[in-house]
Amino acid sequence: MTRRSCSLTFLIVAISAFGMPGLLNAQSSPKQVNVYIDSVMAADTNEGTDPRLGPMDQKLRGLFGFSTYSLIGHNEGETDCGKMIAFTLPGGKILHVQPRAIDGDMIAMEIVLFDGTRPMMTTDLKLKNNGTLIVGGPRYEQGMMIISIGASTGGSPPIQSQATPAEATNR
Amino acid sequence: MMLGAFEDAELEPNEMQEVAFHLARCESCTGILADYSTLGRDLRSITAEPSLAGFSSAVIARVDRLPMPVFTRIARALRRQLDSVGAGLAWGGAAVAVAVVTIILMTPYAEHFANRAPQSTVLAKAEPAAPATSLVADATANEPTMADNDSHADISRLESENRSVAVWSEPRRDTTVIWLPDQP
Numbered sequence: 086m087t088r089r090s091c092s093l094t095f096l097i098v099a100i101s102a103f104g105m106p107g108l109l110n111a112q113s114s115p116k117q118v119n120v121y122i123d124s125v126m127a128a129d130t131n132e133g134t135d136p137r138l139g140p141m142d143q144k145l146r147g148l149f150g151f152s153t154y155s156l157i158g159h160n161e162g163e164t165d166c167g168k169m170i171a172f173t174l175p176g177g178k179i180l181h182v183q184p185r186a187i188d189g190d191m192i193a194m195e196i197v198l199f200d201g202t203r204p205m206m207t208t209d210l211k212l213k214n215n216g217t218l219i220v221g222g223p224r225y226e227q228g229m230m231i232i233s234i235g236a237s238t239g240g241s242p243p244i245q246s247q248a249t250p251a252e253a254t255n256r
Numbered sequence: 257m258m259l260g261a262f263e264d265a266e267l268e269p270n271e272m273q274e275v276a277f278h279l280a281r282c283e284s285c286t287g288i289l290a291d292y293s294t295l296g297r298d299l300r301s302i303t304a305e306p307s308l309a310g311f312s313s314a315v316i317a318r319v320d321r322l323p324m325p326v327f328t329r330i331a332r333a334l335r336r337q338l339d340s341v342g343a344g345l346a347w348g349g350a351a352v353a354v355a356v357v358t359i360i361l362m363t364p365y366a367e368h369f370a371n372r373a374p375q376s377t378v379l380a381k382a383e384p385a386a387p388a389t390s391l392v393a394d395a396t397a398n399e400p401t402m403a404d405n406d407s408h409a410d411i412s413r414l415e416s417e418n419r420s421v422a423v424w425s426e427p428r429r430d431t432t433v434i435w436l437p438d439q440p
Contacts, residue, residue: 144429206436209413213430218409222436
């Protein structure tokens with residue numbers, strides 16, 4: 086074995102070892118993430134559920150005990166891993182969502198909720214593909230605001246309202 | 257008779273002194289010595305010095321062509337082979353060591369990408385679904401919280417100025433909730 090062939094072997098082994106994770110990543114994960122945001126006003130005013138909420142109605146009723154749920158906003162967007170997408174929500178709230186990585190069936194992301202320019206909450210989480218995170222609590226009109234954040238890497242979207250962004254703003 | 261040797265500085269010191277003393281008083285010998293000197297210079301100027309370029313390499317080549325004892329040849333061949341194999345083994349060993357270290361270092365990374373990595377450290381577990389009337393939990397703001405692994409979200413960091421943040425998951429509804437009640 087000559088010195089040159091040894092060097093070549095070493096180079097091939099090193100490149101193979103270092104390149105393996107990148108190759109795995111490239112093969113196993115799509116990079117685009119669809120983000121769905123529903124903004125719901127929840128109150129105890131006995132006005133029932135906004136029909137535009139569709140299947141979200143059951144979910145909200147199972148989670149909370151309010152008597153009124155009204156869809157006040159719907160946003161959706163598509164972004165790449167590592168690229169932040171911003172949503173302007175009712176009540177002067179702004180939501181930043183930045184998918185960081187797709188780990189199997191989980192989507193790692195950072196979410197920052199602003200009240201105007203003031204950050205209210207920052208969280209890093211892994212959300213199951215087509216799963217939903219609900220952020221709620223801020224006061225909104227006569228009730229509270231509930232923000233449903235869903236993410237998917239394609240295929241069927243998570244349970245959400247059946248409104249288009251334009252419909253959601255026409256209350 | 258001693259002038260030639262005197263010219264070539266080959267006399268003993270006392271003889272050199274004796275000849276030099278004689279030359280100082282004898283014009284004839286001085287003239288002869290001058291002729292010797294002139295003759296010597298002329299001879300040196302017409303004699304071509306042989307070139308030494310390639311002399312050493314030619315000598316080495318001739319030495320190499322000399323027949324070598326059998327034992328010496330075998331010993332040299334063995335030493336050459338050992339040097340070559342030793343270098344090869346050293347490089348091969350280094351390559352294997354680097355590959356092993358790299359694989360050890362990169363394995364968790366690879367597993368992470370292959371979705372076999374263990375979950376992040378669970379710092380706190382959120383309670384299962386709580387009624388809306390008791391939303392204010394003891395979750396402290398700026399403390400990392402992790403939702404139940406059975407839920408559809410693993411929260412590794414949660415920061416808020418709100419000190420009454422509540423986090424819980426509802427596995428049956430595939431939902432995790434972060435509740436940020438407005439501060440009074």
